Amino acid sequence: MTEQKSAPEELKKEIKVEETPKEEIKKPIEEKPKPKPDPRRRLFKSDRMIIVAPAPHNKGKHSVPRIMYTVIAALLPAIIVSLLLFGTKAMVTILVAVFAAMVAEYACNKIMKTGLTIDDGSAILTGILLAMTLPPSFPIAGTALGAVVAIVFGKQVFGGLGANIFNPALLGRAFLQASFPVKITTWTLPAFAGVDAVSGATPLGQFFSPDKIETPVRELLLGNVGGCIGETSAIALLIGGIILVILKYADWRIPLSYIGTVFVFSGILWLVNPAVYPNPLFMVFSGGLILGAFFMATDMVTSPVTPRGTWIYGIGMGIVLMVIRVWGGLPEGVMYSILFMNGLVPLLNRWTRPKYFGEIQKERKK
Amino acid sequence: MKLSTFKKGLHPEDYKYFSHDKAIETLPLPDDVYIPLQQHIGVSCEPLVQKGDKVKTGQIIANTSAYVSAPVHSSITGVVKDIEKYYHPLGMRATMIHIHREGEEEWELLEKIDDWKWTPKEKLLETIRNAGLVGLGGATFPTHVKLNPPNDKAIDSFILNGVECEPYLTSDDRLMVEETDKILLGMAIMMHILDVKKGYIGIENNKPEAIAQMQKRVVELGYPFTVVPLKVKYPQGAEKMLIYSVLKRKVPFSKLPMDVGVVVNNVATAYAVAEAITESKPLIQRVITVTGDGVNEPKNLMARLGTPFKNLFESCGNVKDDVHRIFMGGPMMGMTQYHLESPVVKGSSGIVAVTGDLVEEVSTFPCIRCGACVRTCPMDLMPLRLSKFSQAKEVKKLEEFGIMDCIECGACSFVCPANIPIVQWIKVGKIRVQEEAKKAKEKA
Numbered sequence: 156m157t158e159q160k161s162a163p164e165e166l167k168k169e170i171k172v173e174e175t176p177k178e179e180i181k182k183p184i185e186e187k188p189k190p191k192p193d194p195r196r197r198l199f200k201s202d203r204m205i206i207v208a209p210a211p212h213n214k215g216k217h218s219v220p221r222i223m224y225t226v227i228a229a230l231l232p233a234i235i236v237s238l239l240l241f242g243t244k245a246m247v248t249i250l251v252a253v254f255a256a257m258v259a260e261y262a263c264n265k266i267m268k269t270g271l272t273i274d275d276g277s278a279i280l281t282g283i284l285l286a287m288t289l290p291p292s293f294p295i296a297g298t299a300l301g302a303v304v305a306i307v308f309g310k311q312v313f314g315g316l317g318a319n320i321f322n323p324a325l326l327g328r329a330f331l332q333a334s335f336p337v338k339i340t341t342w343t344l345p346a347f348a349g350v351d352a353v354s355g356a357t358p359l360g361q362f363f364s365p366d367k368i369e370t371p372v373r374e375l376l377l378g379n380v381g382g383c384i385g386e387t388s389a390i391a392l393l394i395g396g397i398i399l400v401i402l403k404y405a406d407w408r409i410p411l412s413y414i415g416t417v418f419v420f421s422g423i424l425w426l427v428n429p430a431v432y433p434n435p436l437f438m439v440f441s442g443g444l445i446l447g448a449f450f451m452a453t454d455m456v457t458s459p460v461t462p463r464g465t466w467i468y469g470i471g472m473g474i475v476l477m478v479i480r481v482w483g484g485l486p487e488g489v490m491y492s493i494l495f496m497n498g499l500v501p502l503l504n505r506w507t508r509p510k511y512f513g514e515i516q517k518e519r520k521k
Numbered sequence: 522m523k524l525s526t527f528k529k530g531l532h533p534e535d536y537k538y539f540s541h542d543k544a545i546e547t548l549p550l551p552d553d554v555y556i557p558l559q560q561h562i563g564v565s566c567e568p569l570v571q572k573g574d575k576v577k578t579g580q581i582i583a584n585t586s587a588y589v590s591a592p593v594h595s596s597i598t599g600v601v602k603d604i605e606k607y608y609h610p611l612g613m614r615a616t617m618i619h620i621h622r623e624g625e626e627e628w629e630l631l632e633k634i635d636d637w638k639w640t641p642k643e644k645l646l647e648t649i650r651n652a653g654l655v656g657l658g659g660a661t662f663p664t665h666v667k668l669n670p671p672n673d674k675a676i677d678s679f680i681l682n683g684v685e686c687e688p689y690l691t692s693d694d695r696l697m698v699e700e701t702d703k704i705l706l707g708m709a710i711m712m713h714i715l716d717v718k719k720g721y722i723g724i725e726n727n728k729p730e731a732i733a734q735m736q737k738r739v740v741e742l743g744y745p746f747t748v749v750p751l752k753v754k755y756p757q758g759a760e761k762m763l764i765y766s767v768l769k770r771k772v773p774f775s776k777l778p779m780d781v782g783v784v785v786n787n788v789a790t791a792y793a794v795a796e797a798i799t800e801s802k803p804l805i806q807r808v809i810t811v812t813g814d815g816v817n818e819p820k821n822l823m824a825r826l827g828t829p830f831k832n833l834f835e836s837c838g839n840v841k842d843d844v845h846r847i848f849m850g851g852p853m854m855g856m857t858q859y860h861l862e863s864p865v866v867k868g869s870s871g872i873v874a875v876t877g878d879l880v881e882e883v884s885t886f887p888c889i890r891c892g893a894c895v896r897t898c899p900m901d902l903m904p905l906r907l908s909k910f911s912q913a914k915e916v917k918k919l920e921e922f923g924i925m926d927c928i929e930c931g932a933c934s935f936v937c938p939a940n941i942p943i944v945q946w947i948k949v950g951k952i953r954v955q956e957e958a959k960k961a962k963e964k965a
Contacts, residue, residue, distance in 0.1 A: 206845060207612075207859045209945045211931035212852040212875070213533060213688065217893070217938040219886040275886065317887035317939075406892070460892035460905065504890075504906075511923045512761065512900040513771040 219316075222404050222455070223276030229395035229404075230283055230450065236378055236388040241291040241343065245384045249286040251295050255302035256282030263311040277316050281305050284324035287385025287446060288490065289331070292343045297335055301327040321497045322457045325490050332490070342381040357382045358441040359486040362433055369433055375440040386443035396449025405453035408465040413448040414439055416473025424481065432481070444476070447489035457497040464500075464507035472496045524726055525769075526752035527762045530899050531932050533688055533755055533853070535727060539812040539819040541691045545699055547823045548836055550626070554596050554827030555607050555617040556582065560867040561655040562662045563589035568618060574601045577629040579803045581651070582618055591653045591663045596805040596825035599623040610830075610849045610863040612856055617864070620827070630801040637798050642714050645798065652797035653804045653867075658682055658693075658758065658787035659850055661868040664794065667786065668714045670779045677782040679717045680767055681708050681791055683724040683731060684751065684758035687851020690871040692808040693788045695821045697724070697731035700792055701738045707791030709744060710798050715784055720746040721767050727753045755853060756930035760785045762899050774926055789870070809865055811837045815844035815874030824865050830872055831861040845877045853931045886939035894933035894943055900926050904933035908943040911950030916957040919950050927951070 237245045260278035264271050272278075282302050289298060305327025313319040332339050342357055358370035358380050374380055378388025385392070399405035421438035424431075439445075452458060452472060459465050472492045479488025559565040564587035576582055576595040584592040599622040609615040631651055634640050646665045654664040670676055681704070685693040697704060712720050722739075724732050736748045749767050756762055761772045763785060770781045778785055789807060796802040805826055812819040817838030824833060830847075834840050840847070848855035849863075849872050858872070894904035902923050910918040924947060933943040 205847060205857075205859065207857045208846070209942075209948065210848070210850075210852070210854045210856070210929075211934050211944065212846055212848055212855060212857070213935065214940070215531070215533070215936045215938075217936065218940065219889055219938050222889075222891070222938055315887065317889045455889045455891040458890075460890050460895045460903065462896075504903075508903060508922070509895065509901045511774060511902060511926050512765075513773045513776070513926075514901075514923075 219277075220275045223280050225402060225404055226399060226450065227276065227280055227283060229399045230287070230385070232391040232394045233287070233385050233388060233446070234283070236391040237287075237291075237384045240378060240387060241384060244291040244343070245286075247295065248289055248291060248293060248298050248384060249283060251298045252286035252289075252302045253279050253282035255299035256285070256306050259303040259306035260311070263307060263315075267311065267315075269315060272316060275316065277310075278306060281310070281323045281327075284322075284385075284451060285327045287450075288324065288328045288383050288443065290339060290342050290382075291384055292341055293331075293335075293338060297331060297338060300334075301331040304330045317456055319456055320501070321494055322451055322454050325451060325494050325497075328490055329494060357486065358437070359480065362437070362441075363480075363486045369437060370441065372436045372440055375437070380441075383443060386446045389440045389445045392445040392449060396445065399449060399453070405449060406458065406465055408462065409453045409458060409469045410448040412466050412469025413452055413472045413476075414444065416470045417444060417476060420473060420477045421481075438477075438480070442480075442487045443489040447493055448472075451489075452493050452496075457500060459500050459503045459507065461504060461507040461509055463509070464503035467503055467507065468496050468500065471499065524750055524752040525766050526754050527757065527765045527899060529897055529901070530754040530756060530762070531897050531936055532753055533935060535688045535753070536812075537689065537691050537694070537727065539689065539691075539814070539816075540810050540821055541694055541728075543691075543695070543819065543821050545692075545695050545808055545821045545823050546836075548825070548828065548833065550597055550622060551825060551828045551832045552622050553602070553829070554620050554622075554825060555829065555862070555864040556593055556596065556620065556827040557607075557609055557615050557617045557864065557866055558583050558593060559615060560593065560661060560826070561591045562660065563587065563591070563666075566590065566593050568604050568616075570595075570601050570604075570618065572601055572603050575599075575623075576601060576620060577627045579631075579805055580629040581653075581803075582620075589663055589666050591650060591655050591665075593618075594653055594803045594805050594826075595620055596827050597622045598626045608860040608863045610856060610858060610866055610869065617827075631797060631803055633801050634798055637710055638713065645710070645714050648797060649794060651803070652793070654790065654793055654797060655804075655867050656787055657789035657793060657807060657867060657870070659854075659868045659870055661866075664786070664790055667784060668711055670715075670784070674779045675782055676715050676717055676779060676784055678719045678721065678768060678784075679708070679712045679715060680763060680783060680785045681720070681722040681746075681788055682758060682760075682763055682785050683722055683728070683735070683788045684763060685728070686725060686753075686755045686758040687853055687855075687871075688755075689812050689873045690810050690851050691812070692810045692821055692870050694728045694731050695810075696792055696808050697728070697788055698734050701734050702742070703795040704788050704791045705735075705738060705742060705744055705746070706799065707793070707795035708746065708786075710794055711784075711786060711791065717784070718745070720744070722746055722748045723751055723757075723763050723767050724748065725751050725753045725757060755932060756899055756928065759899070759928050759930060761928070774923070804867065807865070807867065807869070809833065809869050810871035810873075812871060813847075813873040813875045815841050815847070815876045817841060826867060827864045829862045829864055830858065833865070833872060834861065834874070840874045841876060843876045844874045847872065847874045849873075853935065854929065885941055888939055888941055891938060893936040893938060897932045897936045899930060899932065900928055902927060904943045904947065905941075907950060908933075908941060908946040911946040911953065914953060916954055919954055924950050924954060 256278045260273045305323040309323030309326035310319045361368040376389045400407045418435045422435040475492035476488045566583035566585045568583045570582045578598045580595045581592045582595045599620045602619040602621045606614040607617045650665040655661040811833045820837050847858045931944045
């Protein structure tokens with residue numbers, strides 16, 4: 156990181172413009188006798204600086220903080236719905252996670268002496284995403300611990316933003332899942348669902364339990380079901396997710412290939428035996444798939460950069476998710492499917508190098 | 522109608538409104554010109570004049586016998602003051618011939634060609650070489666070399682490059698509107714030399730006047746050319762991109778356009794060819810756009826080669842006080858200038874002065890692997906990896922990832938949200954690869 160920061164200094168030289176004698180400035184240009192051309196005389200009249208730097212001399216308008224804050228803004232509809240559903244509990248969880256993430260980021264900046272990075276928005280985003288994956292009844296201390304683990308072990312130990320292999324928020328959640336397996340699977344039903352703060356199961360949990368209750372898709376879309384803070388209302392998540400795709404801050408291939416694989420895979424199972432397997436729409440809209448596909452799998456740092464790699468990444472996540480959901484021990488597998496494919500991203504980037512413009516096929520085979 | 526274009530690329534704000542409707546004005550003759558001995562790709566010329574010699578406009582003042590080269594002419598009538606190192610617009614100090622203007626303008630023209638259609642091709646090529654013609658789009662490759670491909674390359678198409686994809690620049694645009702006939706004549710001459718039947722004129726769609734004018738004159742004069750309007754996208758003016766846009770042919774890795782049977786030339790070159798063949802005028806002037814928000818009156822000027830940039834700015838109402846950067850060429854690939862005594866050279870298509878409003882000073886973030894550069898790179902490279910390898914001096918990896926294929930268009934640096942100087946690092950990497958190759962050669 157330090158080397159990158161030093162790059163502009165290395166490449167850019169500011170050259171100070173020398174002052175011309177004052178007599179020359181006073182005279183209007185017309186009257187001035189043509190001075191003897193001296194190549195060493197600089198032409199600017201003041202002592203201002205001009206920049207001498209290699210091309211390009213203009214710049215697109217995108218920046219890292221802009222991307223981060225746009226993703227946060229795209230999460231707002233889902234946050235609002237979760238506040239309506241779960242009330243203050245959800246708000247407290249989100250605020251605690253964001254605050255803990257920022258404190259951890261600040262502490263790491265100080266210890267690692269890297270310069271402050273809390274204002275780039277990535278720590279806030281990690282905090283929000285972590286909170287979105289927790290049940291509203293999760294203890295505050297656990298939330299804070301998860302956020303600290305997400306920032307410190309999910310991001311900063313690798314060298315900060317851009318250097319991490321795994322999605323920090325999901326790494327934090329994986330840590331919490333291992334540490335508090337019971338607490339993290341104790342769900343609160345939303346306020347609308349009848350009595351306030353009643354423990355209940357998620358739609359996926361209900362389906363893969365012996366009772367086999369299939370929640371209607373309409374309920375899943377509105378979010379009137381049990382589950383984590385941010386993974387209940389599919390419509391609110393889709394609004395934000397589609398905005399991100401339109402702005403090109405999320406690669407459209409990732410949600411399409413991820414959700415598409417889940418749809419096709421579960422569709423085949425459903426056609427084979429509708430009595431045992433749920434219908435594909437239920438599979439797509441239940442659990443954290445929409446949240447994961449639009450906001451977590453598309454995390455730029457931990458997703459491939461090449462188009463072909465992105466397709467493989469998305470399809471791989473879909474397959475891992477289906478295997479965990481249908482045959483695995485857990486009812487939900489979005490987190491593990493994304494983390495698993497995150498680990499393969501460096502390899503995908505290497506294997507799926509795009510063919511150069513005009514590259515000759517023979518040369519490549521050698 | 523769907524316009525043809527190439528894949529990827531980007532569309533920066535073009536800022537052509539500063540000067541796109543300003544007719545070309547002729548700059549008054551400068552009192553002093555500084556003419557670099559090398560204004561082209563290839564072998565540098567040797568001066569043929571000495572200090573104190575009288576020279577006429579159009580007289581060859583430096584030449585060489587090497588094939589890939591082009592002679593240099595005096596652009597004014599006067600006396601050679603000295604031959605010394607001055608500031609070259611490409612950022613170094615280079616030997617230039619300093620001529621002071623004296624007396625009435627006298628011309629020394631090229632050998633007259635009566636009817637180019639009945640003149641042997643060798644003679645035409647010789648005239649083009651003697652006229653000092655090089656690619657005026659900015660690459661400055663000697664035109665007579667381009668027009669004389671080896672016999673084993675079958676050329677079937679000729680593309681005239683009127684794309685001008687760089688923001689700010691409007692010199693080609695204005696030339697196409699005002700000197701349509703001469704450009705078409707120059708194109709016909711070049712196609713005659715190459716013995717090519719199919720001619721295309723590629724123009725980006727943001728120059729409707731030039732497209733309309735070209736289409737009209739092509740029909741009226743009965744030329745068998747096709748005007749191809751192209752979707753506005755950078756870097757379409759790059760030879761390889763343009764060939765793909767117009768003909769959908771891909772120039773293979775490390776090959777030249779002639780390997781796919783195409784020759785590309787710029788409209789300004791076509792204009793100069795027509796002047797050289799029909800009016801026997803050597804290349805002593807060119808159209809240069811003086812523009813940017815740092816210039817008080819942006820203009821398109823017909824300037825003599827060797828005119829210091831200072832003179833150009835003076836005739837355009839001088840630069841503003843808060844000017845931030847001055848560069849020759851467009852903002853994507855242009856060279857920053859730190860000295861206004863630097864002269865106009867054959868490759869100067871524009872000189873742009875911008876204030877801080879347009880070029881922001883930006884801070885760098887670490888790479889977040891967003892893939893914007895990969896999605897934009899017109900050559901389908903992975904700029905983020907090249908820039909990393911260049912910083913780490915991994916020369917083998919650089920070659921493996923095709924660094925030498927990079928056309929240095931700067932699109933990756935433009936789109937990078939982390940503001941990483943990607944193309945700048947790639948340029949450094951290219952030098953590293955070349956140095957390594959040199960070392961290997963010395964060892965062997």
